[in-house]
Amino acid sequence: MPNERLRAALFHKGLTVNALADKIGVDPKTVERWITKDRQPYRRTRVAVATQLDVEETYLWPDALTKEQVVSASSSEIVTIYPHRWAVPRDAWGRLFAEARSEIGILVYSGLFLAEDNGAQRILADKARAGVRIRILLGDPESEQVAQRGADEGIGESMAAKIRNVIVLYKPLLATGAVEIRLHSTVLYNSIYFADEQVFVNTHVYGVGASNAPFWHLRKIPGGEIVTTYLESFERVWEGAKPLSPGD
Numbered sequence: 001m002p003n004e005r006l007r008a009a010l011f012h013k014g015l016t017v018n019a020l021a022d023k024i025g026v027d028p029k030t031v032e033r034w035i036t037k038d039r040q041p042y043r044r045t046r047v048a049v050a051t052q053l054d055v056e057e058t059y060l061w062p063d064a065l066t067k068e069q070v071v072s073a074s075s076s077e078i079v080t081i082y083p084h085r086w087a088v089p090r091d092a093w094g095r096l097f098a099e100a101r102s103e104i105g106i107l108v109y110s111g112l113f114l115a116e117d118n119g120a121q122r123i124l125a126d127k128a129r130a131g132v133r134i135r136i137l138l139g140d141p142e143s144e145q146v147a148q149r150g151a152d153e154g155i156g157e158s159m160a161a162k163i164r165n166v167i168v169l170y171k172p173l174l175a176t177g178a179v180e181i182r183l184h185s186t187v188l189y190n191s192i193y194f195a196d197e198q199v200f201v202n203t204h205v206y207g208v209g210a211s212n213a214p215f216w217h218l219r220k221i222p223g224g225e226i227v228t229t230y231l232e233s234f235e236r237v238w239e240g241a242k243p244l245s246p247g248d
Helices: 004-013 017-024 028-036 043-053 067-076 090-098 118-129 144-153 158-169 171-175 226-240
Strands: 078-082 103-107 133-139 179-184 190-195 198-203 215-219
Touching (some): 017 043, 118 171, 118 179, 133 158
Antiparallel strands (some): 103 190
């Protein structure tokens, strides 16, 4: 059967068979066979193709990796685990955003600690001016989900108040027109911060403030599925959130 996923990925990326072949250094007829005869290239070539097309290797070739290989690659995505968010070195946040080349995403209820960090705000502004896409998701202060999170943490209406404060702090970023901010009404199981293929995950624990909850530093590895899971979750929340305008 033809590999329609590979064909569709080429089309979506705007690449021809010849262009892909040239980028990864193979004969165009070889690429044609991958599509029309569903031939499977060697692992190094699969990774190169997936990188060029901005998709997962296992999306193009679902049976390419064994379960054991997926588990091994996913385990390798874990860079560091911190017992609490406050234990993360301050400069780790700066490095995360400063190293971004194409995209930065933030998914939180308030993330007040980050909004109050002038250094982080400067980096985000600089990256936005450099063409990096920046998307920030904040909890809707009027939503039931935010009210419930405030109750769970034992801070009541202070959660909604913190979000309103963060909205004010992010006004300069929003006013640039280069930063997108949306409000979500989602039950968050984790806060997610990512820059390209690096991800920070602040777990949420019932009755525990986010700063005291466990924290993961992840980096995408070909064949791994942990980072992909969190990035896909971010996209689902983004799709259902409502845009915040400078006048709000």
